[in-house]
Amino acid sequence: MSAGDIKLSNTEFEAIKAKVYQLAGISLSDAKRTLVMSRLAKIVHGMGLASFSAYVEFLNRKADPAHVQEFVNALTTNLTRFYREExxxxxxxxxxxxxxxxxxxxxxxxxxxxxxxxxxxxxxxxxxxxxxxxxxxxxxxxxxxxxxxxxxxxxxxxxxxxxxxxxxxxxxxxxxxxxxxxxxxxxxxxxxxxxxxxxxxxxxxxxxxxxxxxxxxxxxxxxxxxxxxxxxxxxxxxxxxxxxxxxxxxxxxxxxxxxxxxxxxxxxxxxxxxxxxxxxxxxxxx
Ligand SMILES: C[S@@+](CC[C@H](N)C(=O)[O-])C[C@H]1O[C@@H](n2cnc3c(N)ncnc32)[C@H](O)[C@@H]1O
Structure with a gap:
């Protein structure tokens, strides 16, 4: 199985939205579904987990700070540049x-x-x-x-x-x-x-x-x-x-x-x- 084979259900997307809101105050709109998929699938796959539900469950249950931080880091948008809005x-x-x-x-x-x-x-x-x-x-x-x-x-x-x-x-x-x-x-x-x-x-x-x-x-x-x-x-x-x-x-x-x-x-x-x-x-x- 590759990262691309892991599918994201509506329930899983909602659980991820709730988690990033709880942790970082970030409100993900439904339009961010593809972004969530592409950024998290690799992590889920790399951890040897079979689904996004297993990943959210892992985050909720283990509360390992390094994994929680990796999840937050993956969902932030960091676009910036020198002299932006000069x-x-x-x-x-x-x-x-x-x-x-x-x-x-x-x-x-x-x-x-x-x-x-x-x-x-x-x-x-x-x-x-x-x-x-x-x-x-x-x-x-x-x-x-x-x-x-x-x-x-x-x-x-x-x-x-x-x-x-x-x-x-x-x-x-x-x-x-x-x-x-x-x-x-x-x-x-x-x-x-x-x-x-x-x-x-x-x-x-x-x-x-x-x-x-x-x-x-x-x-x-x-x-x-x-x-x-x-x-x-x-x-x-x-x-x-x-x-x-x-x-x-x-x-x-x-x-x-x-x-x-x-x-x-x-x-x-x-x-x-x-x-x-x-x-x-x-x-x-x-
Ligand atoms: C688009 S960047 C803006 C960078 C810079 N301020 C600029 O305007 O060029 C948004 C930044 O906000 C950070 N961010 C999002 N939620 C945050 C939170 N709850 N606490 C601190 N930083 C947060 C992200 O990690 C990201 O680096």
Whole structure:
């Protein structure tokens, strides 16, 4: 029997949908049936199991963390690229430019502090774009305490991201000036320069679980992530994010996303760019 011989019944598809929702908050539509088949059949076959039911039963019964993680990793969609939805990085640069001009409000060891979060960072292009854009625009930031937290539920993409090694084809569409921000090695390999990589801390984090950090963040990028969640899940997540944002910080979401009904806490200030409402800004200061 080959992986292609394993059929997916409606009941099995429903069980898989329920499992990934329970574990990751991901809502799979019926249109994702082929995707589920193609991504999971190989795993089921590789484990020597005869059916998807046996696989779901295995996940439910044994709760082996490695297999559960493999299941989640298989069902995430990790599409990303450097400078994706570029206007957000322009907006971030303008915001940080203002912070640099203003008297520093928070400092660690005497240094002005900048905290950014890329929530759902995939293979790292988003947080590295934040770091590359900032460090190349504002050399003064070298004297700042800059930390970019980059998190994702998928352990495989976090591993790739932390390595900071890409292919030259991953830079397709970038200007020559931006390509020069990267270290170019042999065989078309490109690397994030060490000084830039050191600004970013990668962690595996399920947005549905605990968030073991405090913030406040001067900017939160949560782009093209909520699109995989249903509305109540989006509302819960963005409501929580409001508590992690600095009073004058910004939340950036994907171009096809909305805040899932918690618009009361945020005010739209630019294209898919939000700030806390004045009421919530006061709460964040208190
Ligand atoms: C399409 S990528 C977006 C990457 C990047 N933010 C961008 O816009 O280019 C979506 C990412 O969200 C992550 N994700 C999905 N559900 C998640 C969850 N519950 N917690 C954390 N990350 C999640 C996926 O693993 C995936 O890497």
């Amino acid at each position: 206007h957000h990085f322009d907006h971030l640069l303008a915001h940080v430019g203002e912070l640099i001009k203003a008297p520093p409000r928070v400092s660690t060891g005497g240094r002005p502090r900048l905290r950014l979060w890329s929530a759902g960072c995939s293979t790292g292009q988003e947080p590295y774009t934040m770091a590359l854009a900032l460090i190349n625009a504002y050399p003064a930031l070298k004297r700042w305490d800059v930390r970019i937290l980059a998190t994702d539920i998928d352990t495989k993409v976090v591993e790739t991201a932390a390595a900071g090694i890409y292919k030259s084809t991953d830079l397709a569409g970038l200007s020559g000036k931006r390509c020069a921000y990267f270290d170019h090695g042999p065989n078309g390999a490109v690397a994030i320069p060490g000084a830039v990589r050191s600004l970013v801390t990668f962690k595996t984090l399920n947005l549905m679980g605990q968030w073991p950090f405090k913030g406040p963040f001067d900017a939160v990028f949560c782009r093209n992530v909520a699109i995989y969640f249903d509305k109540p899940t989006q509302t819960r997540m963005f409501t929580r994010m409001a508590e992690f944002l600095a009073p004058d910080g910004f939340l950036y979401i994907g171009h096809s996303e909305n805040l899932g009904g918690c618009d009361g806490q945020f005010k739209l200030v630019d294209k898919t760019t939000y700030r806390l409402t004045p009421h919530d800004q006061i709460k964040a200061v208190a």
